[in-house]
Amino acid sequence: MDEDAGALPPKHQFSEWYNNILWRAEIMDVRYPVKGLYVWYPYGFAIRKHVYQRLRDLLDRDHQEALFPLLIPEQEFMKEAEHIKGFEDEVYWVTHGGTTPLDVKLALRPTSETAIYPMYALWVRSHADLPLKIYQIVNTFRYETKQTRPLIRLREITSFKEAHTVHATWEEAQQQVETAVRLYKEFYNGLCIPVMISKRPDWDKFPGADYTIAVDTIMPNGKSLQIGTVHHLGDHFSKTFEIKYEDASGEQQYAQQTCYGISERCIAALLSVHGDDKGLVLPPKVAPVQLVIVPITIGKRHEDVIASARSLEQELRQAGFRTKLDTREMRPGAKYYWWELRGVPLRLELGPRDIDAGKVIAVKRTGGKVSFDREDIKSGVAGVLAEISDAMRQRAEEHMKDRLCSVISIEPLTAALNDGKIAVVHWCGGRPCGDAIEEKTNGSILGTDVRSAYVPSTEGACIICDKPGKATLVGRVY
């Protein structure tokens, strides 16, 4: 809907690249007349649809999808003290219906604990009702005063998947935290996005949680992006909202809870981690168009080539591939550019000579050409799409490995962060040393108990106080 004008900035100018790709590939329109609110273009929405369908497929194995109201009455929102502290500065309040002031102010959910848990208090009665595992995918709101960024820092988070589980014991909730972490790893593996998993420092956990496990990835500029969190809520909320169950011996017990969320930052990561100087590169599993067929027609053979291309399209569609035949009146080169920008994994070229030879030429978005026999096209395409996924996963992992380093003193730590690295240091776990690390480096402690194939879980002297410390991730963050 916008015209391509000028060239896409190179990927190493990441911020310009990101702002450009969003409108050039028709992902988001940033011109909506309110700061921090953006419009999903149809193509961006189609990517979102496939990504969230994968998330639903994973969750639907043993969660149930439901839907709770957006508006939370002030008295419910104000029940849990830690939670209020964490969110009160950034909650939007509805105060009027028409010109009438409301009796009770209504918060736009920044997250839904206080909308869902009053209902859980009604729903949970006995140990037989547990575990309860429910999720919803909804819009949530934060009055962000920092700089907003499409898909990354928003005032309307349009696509928040939040799961809320209830368990009989603290240990069962802890196991659910681990299950959720595995589920998120599987989700991001499907998107070919490598992640770092760690336990957030205590001052950075979710307001009202016992602890928070975070899923981060590294963006092309070396900054860390939080793309998922899993919280053990203990009984903080169950005590506030009176979520109790009768145990096997007939006693009333407070339930133990977890919650875990993923927002459209997963799309920000998807676009940013894989894109290149030519545009998006989309993993086949979530690409709205997996295959584009570009007919190369010359003179008299025009009809003939188009007919062949149509039958190819039909065959590939029937085989389940999301296929697009591009018959627009444009030069083939302009079509290549158009579909490369939009990240289509595989382009099929079909000209008169290919038809005569019984061949189809395939060009991978990740680089390289293949020639298929026309009659083996379906298995050929399936194989090459799998290769593309593998290549994307491998390239993204290489990038992450390159961005990680280990340092043992403050000066090189600052230098590493300035250089766009995420660093592993040893840290004693104390708040004063944590604050010192963050202040001296202008970085953030991502977390301890790191789970990453590239970060050995060593022990060593704290980078500040020299006392025994654990491997800790430090980086600049979004």
Added chain:
Amino acid sequence: MDEDAGALPPKHQFSEWYNNILWRAEIMDVRYPVKGLYVWYPYGFAIRKHVYQRLRDLLDRDHQEALFPLLIPEQEFMKEAEHIKGFEDEVYWVTHGGTTPLDVKLALRPTSETAIYPMYALWVRSHADLPLKIYQIVNTFRYETKQTRPLIRLREITSFKEAHTVHATWEEAQQQVETAVRLYKEFYNGLCIPVMISKRPDWDKFPGADYTIAVDTIMPNGKSLQIGTVHHLGDHFSKTFEIKYEDASGEQQYAQQTCYGISERCIAALLSVHGDDKGLVLPPKVAPVQLVIVPITIGKRHEDVIASARSLEQELRQAGFRTKLDTREMRPGAKYYWWELRGVPLRLELGPRDIDAGKVIAVKRTGGKVSFDREDIKSGVAGVLAEISDAMRQRAEEHMKDRLCSVISIEPLTAALNDGKIAVVHWCGGRPCGDAIEEKTNGSILGTDVRSAYVPSTEGACIICDKPGKATLVGRVY
């Protein structure tokens, strides 16, 4: 999640039946602590998912799905005079972010014209960009002061599908109105819900439209429920929002627009039209569970029957039927009751004798038993599900026919409405006679230009002034 206590009221006590079925079948929980906001239980959400997937499938033929922000700045919302008049009393306003008053008040969208059209003004440039056909499925908000009702009259409409199209000429927009009406008919035919289509009187059209075509159905109590509307917007909004295109001769022209919407009232109609004294009856196309298998296990043959039932379940799932095997430790009769309440179209019973005889017993939710040969189960089930759809459609149409009548004077009109009928009268089309009809009968004029197999489009003397009039639907409405 709630326990079945007592019995479902009979369907002819419709209001009690409706309120009961919502929690007994776990559709909506009405106990959320804000008036007019409700919670979708997982089972209700699953019905919603299948219904809206059908709607998406129909729209995706030639519309694109997108997503626009919820929050509309006051200055955009206040641009179109008729539109403001129609909505200003029922708009929720966000006035604060945290404790800070906002510079610009933000409306929660009651509908999205004023969120979408500023973007369309940027997107539409030339006749080559037209037609533009976009839809979204979103939550919208109305500060209802009338009595609220789950799925019918809400303060948060959680599931509003709204399409917004842009065309070069008034006639093309008119054709799109017809296309949308056909699409809605197809949608409701899939849900086995008969509809009446008519043109709303001028004073009841969408605020800012040239005219409104409405889709209504008749609820079990004889009240009409509006379950879809299609609006020809002319150039009212394009002039307000400066949506212009360059025509083939290089002139700037104001675009012509339509919009059309369906809310979760489609679910209200689905539950109400088909349900009976035993509970829901869901059309196979949208039933979250199409087949439930109840194993009848007796003594020693327990393992044997369960194994057979599992292999039956697997086979039917692989064939694409949404199948549930119920192995809970409950009496078969209690399971029958449970699944009948939830509207599952077909129940398969499998006991030792059936296994020995190579048979499966099937009980239709619409009544009647069938015996299948085990080896022909897939085609047997497919055939019976189609029969169930047909039977449901036919029964619903009979109901609509029974509720329609023609009258030629005011007294019998009032009597007919009191008797739970929708009446066809002749009306001159004038506002004074329209007001008189509505006041005298405590009813509403649904519309003229009626399209229904059961309403002949006759002409006759106006029921009030005796001047020439057209067939017009009058009823009590939700």
